[in-house]
Amino acid sequence: MSKPVILTGDRTTGPLHLGHYAGSLSTRLRLQDSHAQFLLLADMQALTDNAHDPAKVSRNVLEVALDYLAVGIDPARTTICLQSHLPALAELTMLYLNFVTVARLERNPTIKDEIEARGFGRNIPAGFLCYPAAQAADITAFRATVVPVGADQAPLIEQTNEIVRRINAAAGRAVLPEARAIIPKAGRLPGVDGKAKMSKSGGNAIRLSASPDEIRAAVRAMFTDPGHLRVEDPGRVDGNVVFTYLDAFDENAEGVAELKARYTRGGLGDGAIKRRLEDILQALIAPIREERARLAKDPGHVLGVIREGTERALTKTEATKREVFNALGLFRLDRRKPAGREEALTELARLGQEFDAT
Numbered sequence: 001m002s003k004p005v006i007l008t009g010d011r012t013t014g015p016l017h018l019g020h021y022a023g024s025l026s027t028r029l030r031l032q033d034s035h036a037q038f039l040l041l042a043d044m045q046a047l048t049d050n051a052h053d054p055a056k057v058s059r060n061v062l063e064v065a066l067d068y069l070a071v072g073i074d075p076a077r078t079t080i081c082l083q084s085h086l087p088a089l090a091e092l093t094m095l096y097l098n099f100v101t102v103a104r105l106e107r108n109p110t111i112k113d114e115i116e117a118r119g120f121g122r123n124i125p126a127g128f129l130c131y132p133a134a135q136a137a138d139i140t141a142f143r144a145t146v147v148p149v150g151a152d153q154a155p156l157i158e159q160t161n162e163i164v165r166r167i168n169a170a171a172g173r174a175v176l177p178e179a180r181a182i183i184p185k186a187g188r189l190p191g192v193d194g195k196a197k198m199s200k201s202g203g204n205a206i207r208l209s210a211s212p213d214e215i216r217a218a219v220r221a222m223f224t225d226p227g228h229l230r231v232e233d234p235g236r237v238d239g240n241v242v243f244t245y246l247d248a249f250d251e252n253a254e255g256v257a258e259l260k261a262r263y264t265r266g267g268l269g270d271g272a273i274k275r276r277l278e279d280i281l282q283a284l285i286a287p288i289r290e291e292r293a294r295l296a297k298d299p300g301h302v303l304g305v306i307r308e309g310t311e312r313a314l315t316k317t318e319a320t321k322r323e324v325f326n327a328l329g330l331f332r333l334d335r336r337k338p339a340g341r342e343e344a345l346t347e348l349a350r351l352g353q354e355f356d357a358t
């Protein structure tokens with residue numbers, strides 16, 4: 001039996017951070033043997049809110065690819081590909097936009113949150129509002145059934161499946177599979193500032209390539225419990241970013257539970273929990289940073305990985321697009337190859353009649 005297909009990706013808006021690791025990368029690493037995995041460098045989606053700065057989007061293609069390779073994504077098992085070089089994704093997006101309403105797009109909770117966070121007001125780029133349809137195109141073009149993502153993405157997978165059901169209904173058969181999100185326990189890592197989500201655009205991230213000093217500074221400045229002034233005071237664990245990170249990255253869950261109890265009772269200082277977290281993050285990030293520095297010396301190799309992956313993805317996505325267009329009964333010019341102009345015109349007329357008759 002063939003392996004189930006995974007599709008995920010990241011917008012090429014900046015180097016990846018701990019939120020990506022907790023939300024999605026760790027699952028991708030775990031599943032790269034048991035699944036046929038595709039990772040999309042989503043430069044087109046990055047443009048939906050960065051159209052004023054295409055150079056940034058372009059520059060970060062290699063950065064994100066370097067992060068993939070540095071954390072252990074293996075191009076022999078996982079296909080890394082570039083969104084803007086896969087025209088079928090754009091073509092399917094155009095098609096899918098007819099299967100979703102503006103009202104539904106506006107109701108999508110993720111889109112609502114992101115519009116608010118970006119302060120768009122009424123000036124929402126149309127591409128941004130419509131990116132859930134583009135994401136549906138990405139997922140379905142690869143025939144993915146498994147999508148490892150952070151918790152913020154759950155409503156987008158739901159919307160993808162709605163589009164899939166409508167396409168299948170219009171085609172009269174299940175031409176596309178539905179997909180399921182895999183969301184880990186720590187599905188939404190907050191920013192170091194305590195804001196709901198660590199994000200590249202939020203300026204509240206610890207990069208997977210952060211230096212030891214950057215990690216130290218970020219942990220020192222981390223939001224804890226503003227009411228916890230003296231060591232002996234009882235402290236709050238809820239909403240305390242240091243504990244949220246310990247939950248996500250400290251493998252010793254029992255140890256963390258004990259610390260939480262001590263902190264809540266009083267008698268445990270912020271300094272102590274921050275030191276523990278810093279040690280864990282330094283140990284997690286150091287090998288990634290070193291591998292990344294090694295790989296960055298050979299950008300030609302990284303480029304080769306993306307080129308090869310994109311070629312493989314091109315074949316796959318073109319095939320799906322054809323199948324969907326055919327299943328919907330769109331007009332086909334490719335059934336016969338006419339020899340000259342006269343034959344071509346006759347053929348066109350014949351195809352037209354045939355189409356009318358169906």
Ligand code: ATP
Nearest residue numbers: 010011013019023149150187188189198199200201
């Ligand atoms: P941007 O700010 O440009 O939107 P981002 O940091 O939100 O960037 P994306 O490229 O939008 O990153 O997200 C890629 C993937 O990483 C998605 O699956 C998303 O759910 C996951 N992810 C991003 N940030 C977090 C986070 N803080 N916690 C958990 N998962 C996250």
Ligand code: MG
Nearest residue numbers: 011152199200
């Ligand atoms: Mg995002």
